[in-house]
Amino acid sequence: MANIKDIARLAGVSVATVSRVLNDHPYVSEAKRAAVQEVVQRLNYSRNVNAVHLITGKTNMVGVVIPYLNLPYFNSIMEGIAQEALEANVHLLVSQTNYAADKETELLNMLKIKQIDGLLICSRSLKWEVIEAYSQFGPIIACEYIESDRISSVHIDHYGSFRLAMQLLLEKGHTRIGYCLGRGHSFNSRNRRRAFSDALSSAGVPVREEWMFYQIYSIEDGAEVVRSILDMEERPTALLVAGDQVAAGIISEAVKNGLRVPEDLAIVSFDNHPIAQLFDITTIDNRLVEIGRTAFSLLLKRLQDPASPVEHRELPFRLIERATV
Amino acid sequence: MANIKDIARLAGVSVATVSRVLNDHPYVSEAKRAAVQEVVQRLNYSRNVNAVHLITGKTNMVGVVIPYLNLPYFNSIMEGIAQEALEANVHLLVSQTNYAADKETELLNMLKIKQIDGLLICSRSLKWEVIEAYSQFGPIIACEYIESDRISSVHIDHYGSFRLAMQLLLEKGHTRIGYCLGRGHSFNSRNRRRAFSDALSSAGVPVREEWMFYQIYSIEDGAEVVRSILDMEERPTALLVAGDQVAAGIISEAVKNGLRVPEDLAIVSFDNHPIAQLFDITTIDNRLVEIGRTAFSLLLKRLQDPASPVEHRELPFRLIERATV
DNA sequence: ATGAAAGCGCTAACAT
DNA sequence: ATGTTAGCGCTTTCAT
Numbered sequence: 260m261a262n263i264k265d266i267a268r269l270a271g272v273s274v275a276t277v278s279r280v281l282n283d284h285p286y287v288s289e290a291k292r293a294a295v296q297e298v299v300q301r302l303n304y305s306r307n308v309n310a311v312h313l314i315t316g317k318t319n320m321v322g323v324v325i326p327y328l329n330l331p332y333f334n335s336i337m338e339g340i341a342q343e344a345l346e347a348n349v350h351l352l353v354s355q356t357n358y359a360a361d362k363e364t365e366l367l368n369m370l371k372i373k374q375i376d377g378l379l380i381c382s383r384s385l386k387w388e389v390i391e392a393y394s395q396f397g398p399i400i401a402c403e404y405i406e407s408d409r410i411s412s413v414h415i416d417h418y419g420s421f422r423l424a425m426q427l428l429l430e431k432g433h434t435r436i437g438y439c440l441g442r443g444h445s446f447n448s449r450n451r452r453r454a455f456s457d458a459l460s461s462a463g464v465p466v467r468e469e470w471m472f473y474q475i476y477s478i479e480d481g482a483e484v485v486r487s488i489l490d491m492e493e494r495p496t497a498l499l500v501a502g503d504q505v506a507a508g509i510i511s512e513a514v515k516n517g518l519r520v521p522e523d524l525a526i527v528s529f530d531n532h533p534i535a536q537l538f539d540i541t542t543i544d545n546r547l548v549e550i551g552r553t554a555f556s557l558l559l560k561r562l563q564d565p566a567s568p569v570e571h572r573e574l575p576f577r578l579i580e581r582a583t584v
Numbered sequence: 585m586a587n588i589k590d591i592a593r594l595a596g597v598s599v600a601t602v603s604r605v606l607n608d609h610p611y612v613s614e615a616k617r618a619a620v621q622e623v624v625q626r627l628n629y630s631r632n633v634n635a636v637h638l639i640t641g642k643t644n645m646v647g648v649v650i651p652y653l654n655l656p657y658f659n660s661i662m663e664g665i666a667q668e669a670l671e672a673n674v675h676l677l678v679s680q681t682n683y684a685a686d687k688e689t690e691l692l693n694m695l696k697i698k699q700i701d702g703l704l705i706c707s708r709s710l711k712w713e714v715i716e717a718y719s720q721f722g723p724i725i726a727c728e729y730i731e732s733d734r735i736s737s738v739h740i741d742h743y744g745s746f747r748l749a750m751q752l753l754l755e756k757g758h759t760r761i762g763y764c765l766g767r768g769h770s771f772n773s774r775n776r777r778r779a780f781s782d783a784l785s786s787a788g789v790p791v792r793e794e795w796m797f798y799q800i801y802s803i804e805d806g807a808e809v810v811r812s813i814l815d816m817e818e819r820p821t822a823l824l825v826a827g828d829q830v831a832a833g834i835i836s837e838a839v840k841n842g843l844r845v846p847e848d849l850a851i852v853s854f855d856n857h858p859i860a861q862l863f864d865i866t867t868i869d870n871r872l873v874e875i876g877r878t879a880f881s882l883l884l885k886r887l888q889d890p891a892s893p894v895e896h897r898e899l900p901f902r903l904i905e906r907a908t909v
Numbered sequence: 910a911t912g913a914a915a916g917c918g919c920t921a922a923c924a925t
Numbered sequence: 926a927t928g929t930t931a932g933c934g935c936t937t938t939c940a941t
Contacts, residue, residue: 260697262934273912278936286910305697309643310934312634314917320677328653329663338654341680345687352645353678355666362670372585372630478858504858511862533803533829534859537836587918598928603920611926635918639933 261302269302270294281306312373320350321558322366322375326358326382330476331504331532332441332547336381336402339551347559358442360384371396377558382445398561400554403447405571411561413553413572417447420543420576421454421499424527427541427584428497429462433525437470437495439484439505448473455499470495481508488524489516497525497584503535503542510538510583526583539582546574586627594627595619606631637698645675646883647691647700651683651707655801656829656857657766657872661706661727664876672884683767685709696721702883707770723886725879728772730896736886738878738897742772745868745901746779746824749852752866752909753822754787758850762795762820764809764830773798780824795820806833813849814841822850822909828860828867835863835908851908864907871899 263281267274272291279287280295298304312318323340325333337353344351352375356362363385369375370393377398383390387405394409401407404414428436438455440448456466469491472484481500485508488494500506506528510520518524528535531544553572560567588606592599597616604612605620623629637643648665650658662678669676677700681687688710694700695718702723708715712730719734726732729739753761763780765773781791794816797809806825810833813819825831831853835845843849853860856869878897885892 263936264934274935275912275914275937276910279911282936288910291911305693307638307697307934308694308699309634309637309697310917311936313632313638313919313934314936316634316917318634328666329659334654334659341653341678345680345682345684351678353666353676355670357670359670368630369633372632372634374633478862507859507862534832537803537832588920589918599919600921600928600930601926604927607920613926616927632918635933636920638918638935639920641933 260307261304262307266295266298266302266304270298316373317376318350318374319348320352320375321377321379321555321562322369323351323353324356324363324366324378324380324383325353326356328353328355330441331534332502332530333381335530335532335547336551336554339548339553340379340555341551342548343552343555343559347555349559356384358382358384363390367393370399373397377562379554379558398558398565400558400561402550402554404450404573405446408569411557411570411572413550413557413574415545415550415574415576418450418454420529420545421451422458423576423578424499424529424543425455425458427527427578428499428525429458431497431525431584433497434462434464435467435470435493435495436464436497436499437467437472437488438499438501439472439475439481439509440501441474441476443473451499451501467495470498475500475505476502478504478508478511481505482512485509485512485516485518489518494524496523497521497527500526500528501530503528503530503532503538503540506540506542506583507534507538510540521583528583531577531579535579535581541581541584542579544577544579546576549574585632586629587632591620591623591627591629595623641698642701643675643699644673645677645700646702646704646880646887647694648676648678649681649688649691649703649705649708650678651681653678653680655766656859657827657855658706660855660857660872661876661879664873664878665704665880666876667873668877668880668884672880674884681709683707683709688715692718695724698722702887704879704883723883723890725883725886727875727879729775729898730771733894736882736895736897738875738882738899740870740875740899740901743775743779745854745870746776747783748901748903749824749854749868750780750783752852752903753824753850754783756822756850756909758822759787759789760792760795760818760820761789761822761824762792762797762813763824763826764797764800764806764834765826766799766801768798776824776826792820795823800825800830801827803829803833803836806830807837810834810837810841810843814843819849821848822846822852825851825853828853828855828857828863828865831865831867831908832859832863835865846908853908856902856904860904860906866906866909867904869902869904871901874899 263274267277381402391409399410401412405412528540528542531542535542588599592602706727716734724735726737730737853865853867856867860867
């Protein structure tokens, strides 16, 4: 492969001049510029970016820590990130972590050694204190709520959205309410749980542990929840479901078993995925794609101006009333 | 940031020795190894991979050309790729191209300049002849059928699977059959179209252009198809649908408009996405995740042994009979 | 405007 | 077993 020296020799100029031409620097005579460009064309030359990375300390790549690419929640966020990255001409080093801490550490380390210019974290296992320590090496943006003066974040108010959903159900007279979440111990989940129990207690209703389901991710998981409910002596009359996909699984299985929705089982779901429309599910739009877009643009801003401040943006959620409440 | 020289100085050894320790090379005394490791720990040192990339000419990164991350078809393939990459500890440079040729060229170029070690192509706009020219720079694997002695591929037999679907429909007595595809001009689509018309002509039935729908990707697109059909004087009685998501949209809209499935409109769909189960859709499992996994492992093999031959693997598809035929 | 030369941080061939 | 040293391909002073 030809290198910059070859080009310089063939064009009859110095490597510095070639570099200037390559980087669109001023102070190069038209004649030499043309000569260089001709040789570049003729040899079909491309710069070795690894050398460029080494010397500039930048890579035009940002890392993305994402637990599961195929879960609708994360897929939507990723979609937003990818859209903006395409636009900004920045490359994405995507690491599907399955929540493995060592995978997260790996990307953090890449930031430290400048293999990536910045890092987007959709969700993580590592503690924020650990992650914060890496912010000295480059901007880090979180797609969840975090109080930090070193890591920017974009999030929606999961507490608020869960309270809204609860209010909807309580107003309809429901008191036997359960919920389905993914990870039970995440920050978001804890918030949701808190909203859930706050709403219940302000209505003077006790929390029923047996109606709280965790590790519910898929359509099949949703069906499973319905089967558990059917076996109960006392069943919940309403369910908050984190994820439309799961809600669809629940509704489908419920109907199959003679339960009417919403009469026997009301559902409020989250995310406003296309499938929610299909099943006419009342859902709260969490603006997931927008979260991804915003996260990326926050990152870009800090990349372009490292002095720009750490920001925390809360995106408004939005209730979509349909037929399951 | 500390570099290898600092470590060498502090540990009282040469940079070569440090490099040997870092790379687990033999011929280093335990004493020196320990000394180096101690300093590495103490300084929390990490190698600058950009320098390593420059000198080794490798990056432990592979590129992924993928048109849309959020389309179920591609998302499933991506899932397979990501699973294997996680396992193999290889990083993924993912480029969502939206089928923009210049984005594809960009990754091809990265291969040329060794910014990535290999390339996975899920689908593309560029001609294979163009892409083939880059195979000299590193292994390229395609997730679609291609006849090439330079690019390996994993694919399923779209012609065969479409023929099977047609056979199913013809056996049930359908002769007024239409289809819904995404891109109409892709290689896969052309194959499917061919299977479609071959099947029809072998049954002595003419092809009806007005029943062939293109650019159909989403649930909403599916609903739109139904609305077009309802307006027709003569309607198809069956539809081949590339994608369960779209099929779900079709069924939902059809039922809303009083059409019975399969009595008024039979559906055979493809991919066996979880949503197909929910809607009880007869579908042909295209083994998408498996395609992704296989593509990655083919790439890995060629990365580890560049002399290993170009391979073309066809994965068997599988009919899942449910209730829409 | 142009070029010479000094690195960027690392690996590996070579010498000892 | 260990160290010295020559690059990898590029950018960027610093001269001129």
